[in-house]
Amino acid sequence: MVRPNSAPLPDWVLARRRRIGEQIRQARLHANLTQQAVGERTGIDRSAIIGIEYGRSAPSIDTLLLIADAIGVPLAELVR
Template identity: 60%
Template sequence: MPSDPLPDWVLARRRQIGDRIRAARTDRKISQETLGERTGLDRKTINRIEQGAHSTLLDHLLLIADALGVPLADLVR
């Protein structure tokens, strides 16, 4: 993790990705807890990812995309 603060655009993109994850999850009527169970992540981590407050691993994004049945590209475009 860089010691300098991240540029604003990085934080904005992180929030956009979180918004897409939340939209895909709610479209499928899946709770954060259920998504967590399907991915092996806890509900708090799912919440932080959706809020853009957590710099997540690519592995986690792959697990989330698979659990939601959407291509990873749809979440990070």
């Protein structure tokens, strides 16, 4: 199924994105890392990290892999 770019995302997708962002935030805090530190480890701007944690942006799988590695957790822990 192909979704047109102009079609809004279902509410459950946006809610899941926010939940994943919160899981990233919690894992980052548990690792005692700042958003700046994760950004430096990944090469991702701190503002982008903020957007991901608050569910405002949809990171690529590559970005999620970089973040998981920087935090030191399996990707599955961030997206379950």
